[in-house]
Amino acid sequence: MRTLRFLLKKEFLQIFRNKTVLKLIIALPLMQLLILPLAADFEIKNINIAIVDNDLSPMSQQLTSTIAASGYFKIIDSGNSYKIAFQQIENDKADLILQIPQNFEREMVREQSGNLFIAVNAINGAKANVGSVYLNRIIMEFNANIRTKLVGNTQNATLQSMEITSQFRFNKYLNYRLFMVPGILVMLVTLVGTYMCALNLVREKEIGTIEQINVTPIRKHHFILGKLIPFWIIGVFVFSVGLFIVAYPVYGVIVRGSIAVLYSYLSIYLVAVLGIGLLISTYSTNQQQAMSLAFFFLMIFFLMSGLFTPIDGMPDWAKWITRFNPVTYFIDVMRMVVMKGSGFVDLKVHFLVTIGFALFFNTWAIWNYRKTS
Amino acid sequence: MQPIVISTEKLTKQFGDFTAVSQITFDVQAGEIFGFLGANGAGKTTAMKMLCGLLIPTSGKATVAGFNVFTQTEQIKRNIGYMSQKFSLYEDLTVLENIRFYGGIYGMRTRDINSKSLDLIKRLNMHEVKDKLVESLPLGWKQKLAFSVAVFHEPKIVFLDEPTGGVDPVTRRQFWDLIYEAANRGITIFVTTHYMDEAEYCNRISMMVDGEIMALDSPSNLKKQFNSKTMDDVFYKLARNAKRGD
Amino acid sequence: MRQLIIFVKKEFLHVFRDWKAMLLLIGMPVAQILLFGFALTNEISNAEIVICDLSKDEATQRIIEKFDASKTFIVRNSITNINQVDEAFKDGKTKLVIVFPPNFNYDLQHQKRAQIQIVADASDPNTATTLTNFASQIIMSYQKELLNNQSIPFEITTDMQMVYNPDLKGSTNFVPGVMALVLLLVCVLMTSVSIVKEKELGTMEILLVSPMNPLLVILSKAIPYLVLSIVNLIIILLLSVFMLDLPIKGSLILLFAESILLIITALSIGLMISNITASQQTAMLIALAGMMLPTLLFSGFMFPIENMPVALQVISNIVPSKWYYIIVKNIMIKGLGFTAIWKETLILLGMTLFFLTVSLKKFKTRLS
Numbered sequence: 001m002r003t004l005r006f007l008l009k010k011e012f013l014q015i016f017r018n019k020t021v022l023k024l025i026i027a028l029p030l031m032q033l034l035i036l037p038l039a040a041d042f043e044i045k046n047i048n049i050a051i052v053d054n055d056l057s058p059m060s061q062q063l064t065s066t067i068a069a070s071g072y073f074k075i076i077d078s079g080n081s082y083k084i085a086f087q088q089i090e091n092d093k094a095d096l097i098l099q100i101p102q103n104f105e106r107e108m109v110r111e112q113s114g115n116l117f118i119a120v121n122a123i124n125g126a127k128a129n130v131g132s133v134y135l136n137r138i139i140m141e142f143n144a145n146i147r148t149k150l151v152g153n154t155q156n157a158t159l160q161s162m163e164i165t166s167q168f169r170f171n172k173y174l175n176y177r178l179f180m181v182p183g184i185l186v187m188l189v190t191l192v193g194t195y196m197c198a199l200n201l202v203r204e205k206e207i208g209t210i211e212q213i214n215v216t217p218i219r220k221h222h223f224i225l226g227k228l229i230p231f232w233i234i235g236v237f238v239f240s241v242g243l244f245i246v247a248y249p250v251y252g253v254i255v256r257g258s259i260a261v262l263y264s265y266l267s268i269y270l271v272a273v274l275g276i277g278l279l280i281s282t283y284s285t286n287q288q289q290a291m292s293l294a295f296f297f298l299m300i301f302f303l304m305s306g307l308f309t310p311i312d313g314m315p316d317w318a319k320w321i322t323r324f325n326p327v328t329y330f331i332d333v334m335r336m337v338v339m340k341g342s343g344f345v346d347l348k349v350h351f352l353v354t355i356g357f358a359l360f361f362n363t364w365a366i367w368n369y370r371k372t373s
Numbered sequence: 374m375q376p377i378v379i380s381t382e383k384l385t386k387q388f389g390d391f392t393a394v395s396q397i398t399f400d401v402q403a404g405e406i407f408g409f410l411g412a413n414g415a416g417k418t419t420a421m422k423m424l425c426g427l428l429i430p431t432s433g434k435a436t437v438a439g440f441n442v443f444t445q446t447e448q449i450k451r452n453i454g455y456m457s458q459k460f461s462l463y464e465d466l467t468v469l470e471n472i473r474f475y476g477g478i479y480g481m482r483t484r485d486i487n488s489k490s491l492d493l494i495k496r497l498n499m500h501e502v503k504d505k506l507v508e509s510l511p512l513g514w515k516q517k518l519a520f521s522v523a524v525f526h527e528p529k530i531v532f533l534d535e536p537t538g539g540v541d542p543v544t545r546r547q548f549w550d551l552i553y554e555a556a557n558r559g560i561t562i563f564v565t566t567h568y569m570d571e572a573e574y575c576n577r578i579s580m581m582v583d584g585e586i587m588a589l590d591s592p593s594n595l596k597k598q599f600n601s602k603t604m605d606d607v608f609y610k611l612a613r614n615a616k617r618g619d
Numbered sequence: 620m621r622q623l624i625i626f627v628k629k630e631f632l633h634v635f636r637d638w639k640a641m642l643l644l645i646g647m648p649v650a651q652i653l654l655f656g657f658a659l660t661n662e663i664s665n666a667e668i669v670i671c672d673l674s675k676d677e678a679t680q681r682i683i684e685k686f687d688a689s690k691t692f693i694v695r696n697s698i699t700n701i702n703q704v705d706e707a708f709k710d711g712k713t714k715l716v717i718v719f720p721p722n723f724n725y726d727l728q729h730q731k732r733a734q735i736q737i738v739a740d741a742s743d744p745n746t747a748t749t750l751t752n753f754a755s756q757i758i759m760s761y762q763k764e765l766l767n768n769q770s771i772p773f774e775i776t777t778d779m780q781m782v783y784n785p786d787l788k789g790s791t792n793f794v795p796g797v798m799a800l801v802l803l804l805v806c807v808l809m810t811s812v813s814i815v816k817e818k819e820l821g822t823m824e825i826l827l828v829s830p831m832n833p834l835l836v837i838l839s840k841a842i843p844y845l846v847l848s849i850v851n852l853i854i855i856l857l858l859s860v861f862m863l864d865l866p867i868k869g870s871l872i873l874l875f876a877e878s879i880l881l882i883i884t885a886l887s888i889g890l891m892i893s894n895i896t897a898s899q900q901t902a903m904l905i906a907l908a909g910m911m912l913p914t915l916l917f918s919g920f921m922f923p924i925e926n927m928p929v930a931l932q933v934i935s936n937i938v939p940s941k942w943y944y945i946i947v948k949n950i951m952i953k954g955l956g957f958t959a960i961w962k963e964t965l966i967l968l969g970m971t972l973f974f975l976t977v978s979l980k981k982f983k984t985r986l987s
Contacts, residue, residue: 006477010466017465017506028908039916039927046925089782090953092945114775122784123791123952127923129662130745132779133752139775147773163734164758166751168741169708176744199900208459215425215455215532217447218478284639288812291903292643300650308921309659310746312666312714318658336711339742346709 003218007226015230025196029188029238033246036184037177047131050077050085050094057105059146066142067098072134089121096120096131108146170339181251182334183307185242189266190273190301190327193235194294197277201227202290205281224366228274235270236263256341262333265347268354269330275361276326282368301327326357375402378530378561379424384433386419393419395584396433401563403529406556408575409565412612416584417565418458418534424563425455425532438529451479454523454531454560458538462519464508468499471507472522479526493521513544517551524555531555533564537571549574569604580608582615626839633813634843644809644847648801648855655793656863664690666714666750669707670697674723678733682761686717691753708740714750715739727765783952790863795947796920798855799940802878803885803914805848808906810889814840815902818893834979841886848882868954874947877964881943884971888939891978914940942966 015022049067053060067073073096077088088094099117108114118135122128171178204210213223247253255262277294284290302308304318305327311319322328329350336342344351379401386394394416401407411417422428424437426446435442438452462471469490476486494503497517507515516536524531533552537545549571556562564575572578572592579589588595588611592604599607635641668686672679686692698707698716707713718736720726727733737754741747784791814837852875859865867874888910896902915921917935924935935941942963949955957964 002480003478006474009477010463010470010474013470014463014465024904032912035931036916039922039931048925090949090955090959092948108773108775112773116775116777117780118777119780119782122781123948124923128781128784130749133749136777137752139777143773143775146775150773163732164737164755165734166737166739166755168739168744168747169705171741171744171747174741174744174748179743207464208457208461209463211427211457211459212455212461213478214427215450215453216475216478217451217480288816288899288903289637289639292640295907296643296647296650299647300654303651303654303659310663310743312746313660313662313664314658318654321658332711335742336709340708340711340740342709342711346711 004222004226007218007222008229011226011230015234025192025234026238026241029192030242030246032188033181033184033242034250037180037251047073047096047127047134048076048088048094049073049096049098049131049135050088051075052080052082052085052097052099053078054080054102055100055104056080059105059108060100063100063139063142067135067138070134070138072138086119089119092121094121095127096135098135109150175252177251178253178339179335181247181253182338183305183331185239185247186305186327186330186334187302187307188242189235189239189270190330191298192238193231193270193273194277194280194298195291196234197227197231197274198280198284198290198294199287200231201278201281202284202287206286220366220369224278224362224369227278228271231274231277232267232270235273236266239266253338255338257337257343261344261347262337265330265333265337265351265354268351268358269326272326272354272358272361275358275365278365279361279368282365301325304328305331307331326354329354375404377401378403378439379407379435379437379563381424381435382433384420384423384435385431386416386423386428387431392584394423394430397579397581397584397586399579399586399589401530401561403561404556404559405577406552406562406564406575408572408578409563409581410567410569410572410578410608411565411581412567412615415581415615417581420581421532421534421563421565424449425453426450452529454526454528456519456523456531456533456536458535462507462515462522465506467504467506468494468510468518469503471518472525475522476525481526489525493525497521513540513547516540516544517548520548520551520555524560527558528560530561530563533562535565535567537566537568545571569608572604572608580611582612587611623835623839626836627842630839630843631846634847640809644805645851645854647804648797648851649858651797651801652794652855652858652863655797656790656859663746663749665693666691666746667695667712668692668715668717668754669695669713671699671701671704671716671718672697673699673701673721674719676724678724678727678761679719681764682719682735682758685757685761686754689753689757691750692757704738713740714746715754717754790859790865791948791952793920794855794859794863794865795944795951796918798852798878798947799881799918799920799943800911800914801851801855802848802881802943803910803940805851806844806882806885807889807892807910808903809847810841810844810886811892811896811902811906812899813844814890814893815896815899818897819899837890841890844889845882845886848885849879852878865951867951869950869956873957874950877943877946877950877960877967880964880967880971881939884939884967884974887971887974887978891974891981894978894981913938917941918944920944939967939970 051064051067053064064075064078068075076094077085079085082097082099085094085097085099089097097117097119099119101115101117104114104116116139118132120128120132168174201210204213243253243255276297280290280293280297284293304322304325306322307327311322311328314322333347333350336346377400379399381400382398383396384394384398385392385396397420409417409421419428423430423442424435426437426442426449429446430442437449440446440448440452442449463474466474472490472493473486476490477483481489494500497514499514499518502510502514507518510518520531520533520536523533537548540548545568552562552564552574564571566572575592577589577591578595579586580595581587588598588607590598595607596602596604599610601607601610670683670686672683683694687694692715695713698704701718704716704718707716716738718738720734720736723733723735735758737751739747739751817840856867856874860867889906892902892905892909896905913934917924917931917938918940919935924932924941927935946960946963946967949960953959
């Protein structure tokens with residue numbers, strides 16, 4: 001225990017002495033937390049539409065203004081040439097083209113049916129999908145209005161109709177940032193923990209002090225604890241600053257659930273993440289290697305965590321990968337506790353799995369550390 | 374006759390097909406300055422690492438301070454000091470912080486650490502730089518400090534792996550004064566080097582060539598045995614048939 | 620010339636001897652293509668929903684069956700009390716709760732009007748709106764079924780065409796992005812770190828006092844990474860054509876020419892970073908924070924630029940990969956020729972010249 005105290009003192013002295021790195025450790029993640037949510041906004045709005053109106057009738061103009069009033073679309077071009085409109089798609093200026101054919105109104109009145117043409121710039125599949133769904137919905141509503149007007153109420157009453165109301169729980173105003181900020185915070189805590197732990201240990205290897213340590217009677221687990229505890233504290237610190245000093249005042253993220261549950265999960269998660277850093281350090285001989293190894297695995301962890309794309313859409317094999325990814329669990333926990341107020345009972349599995357990760361990575365790292373020394 | 378603190382018998386280390394150290398056998402007495410000489414790649418560092426418990430030998434027997442190098446490495450570590458050819462103090466800690474840190478991890482009592490560290494600083498004449506970062510010191514001072522830290526906890530044996538690499542002759546002389554001082558206190562010194570003038574300072578030296586000990590005696594006896602005037606000459610006669618080296 | 624070849628050879632040995640790094644440099648684009656191509660989509664399937672059926676009649680049964688049959692939804696369980704709705708969301712798996720009020724079918728038949736409520740877990744707003752839309756469509760399809768004998772008067776139909784990407788694959792969007800990311804990673808990060816490493820180890824001085832032109836020394840350090848980048852480029856293109864079925868519509872030569880332009884831009888940035896930094900760690904930090912992050916953020920393949928605040932949109936213009944991303948999309952996906960991308964090419968070219976002049980100028984002053 002006394003040895004551990006000396007080790008901790010040394011680590012803290014070193015960490016606080018190197019002011020530039022310390023500043024980077026604290027400032028870089030918080031800067032990212034400020035910028036990333038602004039950039040990582042997948043909310044699909046401002047869909048650019050070019051309208052080709054070959055009819056120029058009151059009805060077609062009414063449709064155009066309905067679209068403009070919907071709030072989802074920005075009409076960037078309206079004319080009567082499809083060719084010109086298509087150039088807007090080629091230049092990425094337009095996401096959709098709506099073409100209203102000649103005699104649209106006349107056919108609606110005479111033949112009781114009309115046909116519209118929509119072309120979608122589908123390079124970004126998600127945006128194309130959402131854009132076309134929105135446009136179709138607006139056209140449907142427009143259609144219903146026209147029908148009421150043309151038919152009158154009598155005939156319409158014989159049709160059975162269902163009224164669908166929708167209610168959005170936990171995020172009434174569909175604020176995308178409330179969803180992203182907790183996830184990004186997880187990403188930053190993971191980055192800081194893994195990188196600092198891995199680089200610090202590899203640095204001792206590179207400059208040779210680890211050899212000096214190895215000939216002293218320090219127990220391996222004391223040495224490793226001496227490394228883990230300071231970074232664990234920094235991890236908790238970065239998380240707290242991110243949550244209470246950035247996420248709350250800037251983005252209005254309020255923790256609905258219990259802070260105690262959140263922090264007890266964080267404590268376990270940090271042990272697991274530091275274990276990954278430790279493991280990486282035992283497999284690298286210099287900082288460049290540690291850096292690239294960490295980059296490679298963290299990239300896969302983040303992509304496969306449900307942070308940017310929903311896990312529900314993944315094929316089964318990919319879902320299996322997400323189950324072996326610690327980041328997935330913390331993002332889940334954050335979103336559940338922060339947004340839905342889930343409690344310990346709902347998170348039992350997450351806790352158990354993360355304890356498993358912590359044991360697994362640290363045991364592996366210590367085992368591998370022994371073997372190489 | 375002093376008691377024996379290091380004893381090896383046919384100690385061998387292989388890395389795959391390569392035999393780095395081959396069947397070396399020798400004894401070191403308490404209080405002795407024992408030199409380990411050889412060209413680069415002769416196996417000095419490997420032999421020393423086995424004795425310190427950093428490497429597990431492939432075969433043979435050895436005890437250090439009475440403990441077995443195969444099974445009792447942790448006990449060995451409590452009784453030795455070590456200074457490697459790579460400078461191994463923390464450059465981003467001050468002189469005093471380094472001394473206190475190493476004293477602490479060897480389990481010295483805080484009161485002893487405080488009094489002894491001030492004493493040491495006085496002896497090294499480092500009073501003015503005691504709160505400076507180690508990285509700001511000249512190399513010679515760093516080496517002297519590293520040695521003093523290695524014997525700070527009064528180990529039975531201290532292992533020095535090419536301690537004076539890159540140091541000017543004057544500082545080297547001062548460094549050896551420190552070594553003598555430690556030896557007079559009863560600390561056994563085990564030192565590897567390839568400076569032949571340093572060999573003269575040792576009580577006994579062993580000459581390693583290609584992983585084997587080719588000669589072992591006091592410097593004067595060796596010069597007689599090989600009919601040479603200087604250790605340089607002894608070394609040259611032994612090492613010219615070496616297959617390894619750079 | 621012979622000297623240059625000797626130097627380049629030495630650099631190749633350095634680069635290829637470190638097999639861990641090599642594995643990474645080749646493995647990274649492969650892993651990214653596979654993940655983006657097969658695992659990551661914004662489409663949602665098998666979303667779990669909970670039914671709160673307070674009516675339990677023929678109509679609700681029929682609608683629930685329709686939900687069950689759809690690919691998008693899995694009916695997980697049902698609850699019998701409206702107060703259990705909140706509880707149902709707590710475990711994080713339930714995405715929607717569909718609530719049928721009592722007497723649903725009766726109202727539908729007699730009042731000609733019935734209500735359904737969809738309660739969505741909107742913690743992920745995009746998923747919530749998409750799923751709500753899907754659910755409405757399923758419910759509407761039941762309504763159509765009811766009306767199948769009667770034709771709907773005054774109906775507007777729509778024909779839809781998905782240009783460039785009829786199957787709405789995600790790959791059209793990210794393959795160009797991965798190309799930009801990987802080329803930059805290899806060139807900027809690796810070049811700058813490898814040059815700074817020689818500085819740190821002191822071997823740079825030895826090279827600089829040799830009779831060789833210092834510019835050639837630098838050039839020879841860049842060449843292995845140029846080769847490596849081209850190998851990576853070929854791997855990415857082969858994977859995307861043969862595994863992701865994403866054909867290259869435009870000119871292959873033009874694509875390679877533009878890619879080499881980006882590689883040179885990246886190399887000159889790497890050179891500039893190595894000139895202003897003294898340690899590997901700083902070089903890595905600058906390369907990662909200054910190049911990788913902006914590439915991820917601002918090239919437009921991960922995050923839509925048009926959604927960003929204006930300040931960030933302005934910043935995005937100085938990120939070279941943004942322009943490269945536009946160029947590659949135009950050539951590969953849209954099959955356009957040089958006339959469509961000359962502006963972007965010119966911008967990239969200007970950036971390259973700028974970085975090259977700055978770094979060479981710095982380099983000379985450092986030598987004197």
